[in-house]
Amino acid sequence: MARKRHFGEIDGLAVGQTFTSRKEVAEAELHLPLIAGISGGESEGADSIVMSGGYEDDEDFGDVIIYTGEGGNDPNTKRQVDHQKWDLRNQALRVSESNGLPVRVIRGAQLKSPFAPSEGYRYDGLYFVSRSWSEQGNAGFLICRFELIREDATPPVWPSRSDAQPADPGASPRVRSTIQRIIRNTQIAQDVKEIHEYTCQICGTQIQLDGRLYAEACHIKPLGRPHNGPDVPENILCLCPNCHVRFDRGAFVVSAKLEVRDRVGAEFEGVRIRTNGRHHPDARFFSYHEGLHPQDNRESQS
């Protein structure tokens, strides 16, 4: 019988742990398939990848990986002989991208990279898929490509970038970008999004992508210091990105009757939060959220 796919860390397994064979990797439940580079299902997402030199177009920068999807290559010569398609496990990695699901990365000694282990296979921690696209590979066929970025509380086994990688003298100057916003996800939040079929509980928008849906989970009482809101369904809303920004920044608050109070306009005033027999947000968390964003603090609090 099929078990539910496990995303994220494996209890008892540490970053940097090594294995002598793919069979050992599978027995540790890090990456179950013995041959395929991607472990995943088209609707659930991908939970792990192995990098072991099977695709000539892979690029490895340690904390950042440009990974090639699967299909279209000759298993003997490893050269591309056909186009890759956005289906099966390539599509699984796209679902991981849309939903922010963590992907376990395992490197093998056959990988041509300064970050490959000297022998066997090594677990290198969790990454997230930040981008995916098609491009013409070295052999002239379309390949599916993914950028993965490392995001693990445990530092990697290699030294930090600033020590390891002197600036490439031929590279163009790095654009100085800053972070405007980080959207996070958790397993429980993922479940809430699925209950609502990725439909915004405030405005009803359902964002469709190619073969996937997109929504964001919003913790009503925020996770993390100093709020320490719990990661439980009662503290989570399934929102579109636009309503998520408005809620997080206090442009919306929600009453005990689950009605929106629109602080900056009339568009959403009085809208009742969509609920569902399987998911009931708790009014106490809305009350905490409203306390973080008191009305007219700007003018009259003095």
Next chain:
Amino acid sequence: MARKRHFGEIDGLAVGQTFTSRKEVAEAELHLPLIAGISGGESEGADSIVMSGGYEDDEDFGDVIIYTGEGGNDPNTKRQVDHQKWDLRNQALRVSESNGLPVRVIRGAQLKSPFAPSEGYRYDGLYFVSRSWSEQGNAGFLICRFELIREDATPPVWPSRSDAQPADPGASPRVRSTIQRIIRNTQIAQDVKEIHEYTCQICGTQIQLDGRLYAEACHIKPLGRPHNGPDVPENILCLCPNCHVRFDRGAFVVSAKLEVRDRVGAEFEGVRIRTNGRHHPDARFFSYHEGLHPQDNRESQS
């Protein structure tokens, strides 16, 4: 005459550099005010803060800071004697939050924190404001609070978290969240958002927050490896978060006539991108973007 406020690094100044006085800090152009903890303007945003123990409620975790806004404290006792308001420089930090503007952080020796320098003042790099809210401070008055997270290419002068901070035995288990999406900004992107008054160039949505507007800058040919799109106005769109997700994931492409091709529905098909006499996206970048997301790669590319 007023100069334009400078956000981000100061050329020639390194992370870790120290100064003997606030006057020296100001002369280096790191933080111009000699007394105020926040440097910023209500509409432009805040470009730097100094942490030097002026507010009893500040909490310093190194890479993460819980910072208290200004106002309402007695300059002699440093105790809160009145509420703080969301105006002036507190509002400036909120604008930095909405726009993802980098904030230079300077720590002073008077700060009660393991991350304070032993003497004088030290530049600790760029942070971004990830959250802001009101809460009742230790003295019983409402205070304005900000979470800032370090985001600098140069490592900090203190050891990394995993080395420096053994887990607090009293703390609740850390929620395992993963990143779903990171929204970045650049100075040039910020200019494009201002030209469009934060109105989405595809759907026309303008997101209003309390006293601020919110939009995201989308690089049409992506920044970074392997695309290396340029950070120029011709390669940037001002979008609402919902249209940003759709464009980045290839649900929208844009023709040479600047018309949207909606790949998954009819809602936005044929909509013409809003332009403006001061901003003209370049059709070559839209063509590159379409190449990353070829239609029907899922079914027919074989």
